Amino acid sequence: MNRYSRILDKNPREIVLLKSRPCKWGRCFFCDYIEDNSENLEDIVGFNNNILNEVKGDLKQLEVINSGSVFELPQECLKDIKDIVIEKNIGVLYFESHYSYRHRLEEIRDYFKGVEIVFKMGMESFDENFRNKYLKKGIVYDDIHEVSSKFSSVCLLVGIKGQTKDMIKNDISILLNNFDRGCINIFVENSTPVKRDEALIDWFKEEYGYLEKLDNIEILWNNTDFGVGD
Numbered sequence: 001m002n003r004y005s006r007i008l009d010k011n012p013r014e015i016v017l018l019k020s021r022p023c024k025w026g027r028c029f030f031c032d033y034i035e036d037n038s039e040n041l042e043d044i045v046g047f048n049n050n051i052l053n054e055v056k057g058d059l060k061q062l063e064v065i066n067s068g069s070v071f072e073l074p075q076e077c078l079k080d081i082k083d084i085v086i087e088k089n090i091g092v093l094y095f096e097s098h099y100s101y102r103h104r105l106e107e108i109r110d111y112f113k114g115v116e117i118v119f120k121m122g123m124e125s126f127d128e129n130f131r132n133k134y135l136k137k138g139i140v141y142d143d144i145h146e147v148s149s150k151f152s153s154v155c156l157l158v159g160i161k162g163q164t165k166d167m168i169k170n171d172i173s174i175l176l177n178n179f180d181r182g183c184i185n186i187f188v189e190n191s192t193p194v195k196r197d198e199a200l201i202d203w204f205k206e207e208y209g210y211l212e213k214l215d216n217i218e219i220l221w222n223n224t225d226f227g228v229g230d
C-alpha cells in the first residue's frame with residue numbers, strides 16, 4: 001500500500017497515510033479502511049516515523065490522513081509531525097477529524113501554533129436520513145453554520161445505491177455556499193455491503209464534472225487518486 005504521495009496539479013502538497021489507534025466512531029457502514037487501525041502504539045510510532053521520513057517539505061503543505069481522526073494518532077506521532085513541520089518550515093497542515101471531535105480542534109491548533117491547520121471532515125452527505133440512518137455517520141446538527149464554523153473543508157461521497165440526484169444537487173449546493181473547500185469522493189466498492197451506482201456516477205460526471213476546474217474542489221474518481229491507499 002502506498003503511504004506517501006505528492007499532489008502537484010491543484011493545491012500542491014505532500015500527503016501521508018499513517019496508521020493510528022482505532023477510529024473512535026468506527027461505525028460508518030461504507031468504511032472498511034479502519035482495518036488499517038492498530039492497538040500497538042509502539043508499532044504505530046515506528047511505522048509512521050518511516051513514512052514521515054519521506055516528507056521533503058518543498059511544497060510547504062502536508063496532508064496527514066490516518067483512517068480515523070487526528071486525535072487517534074499517538075502523541076509521539078504528533079511530535080514527529082511537529083518536528084518535521086519545524087525542520088522543513090511547513091506552513092499548512094491538513095488533518096482529518098470526525099464531527100464528534102469538533103470541540104477539541106483547538107488542541108491541535110495550539111499544539112502546532114504558527115502553522116495553518118485545515119480540518120477535513122467526512123460529512124458524506126447533508127441529507128440527514130441518508131447520512132445517519134444508512135451511512136451511520138453519527139453526525140447531527142441543527143444548523144449548517146454549526147458545521148461550517150468548525151470545519152472549513154468537508155468531504156462528500158457520491159455514487160452510492162440509494163442516493164438520489166436531488167440529494168447530490170443539494171449536497172453540492174450546500175458545499176459551494178458554505179465551505180471554503182471540498183473533496184468529493186466517488187464511491188468505490190469495498191468489502192462492505194454498500195453498492196456503487198454507475199448510472200448516478202455517469203450523471204454526476206456529466207452534470208458536475210466542471211467542479212474539477214474549481215481551485216477549492218477536488219474530485220477523487222478513484223479512491224487512490226491522491227496516490228495513497230490501495
Ligand code: SF4
Nearest residue numbers: 023026027028031067
Ligand atoms: S469516522 Fe471515518 S474512519 Fe471512522 S468509521 Fe467513519 S469513515 Fe471510517
